[in-house]
Amino acid sequence: MGKIIFALLTAAIAWVLFKGLTKKSSDDASRRDVPKPDGDKAKNLRAPERMVKCVRCGVFMPETESVTVEGQISCREPQVCAHGRI
Numbered sequence: 462m463g464k465i466i467f468a469l470l471t472a473a474i475a476w477v478l479f480k481g482l483t484k485k486s487s488d489d490a491s492r493r494d495v496p497k498p499d500g501d502k503a504k505n506l507r508a509p510e511r512m513v514k515c516v517r518c519g520v521f522m523p524e525t526e527s528v529t530v531e532g533q534i535s536c537r538e539p540q541v542c543a544h545g546r547i
Contacts, residue, residue: 517542 510523516533527534536542 515542 510525512521513524513527513534514521515527515536517535520536522536526537528537529535
């Protein structure tokens with residue numbers, strides 16, 4: 462009886478190890494099959510843009526959506542900026 466339990470236990474351990482190894486290798490293979498981003502997709506994967514604050518209305522915006530007026534950061538269209546009316 463002890464030999465049967467030992468054989469079943471050994472078989473169970475071997476099965477778990479085999480499944481673990483085949484899963485890992487299939488995960489690695491699936492990662493290699495993923496195409497690299499190109500074109501517009503690559504633009505979406507950029508690093509986050511720095512946020513700046515408008516000195517007139519206090520709104521935070523991406524740096525590319527701001528302008529510098531007299532050395533101070535402002536909304537892109539300063540004439541329609543809230544000017545602190547928030």
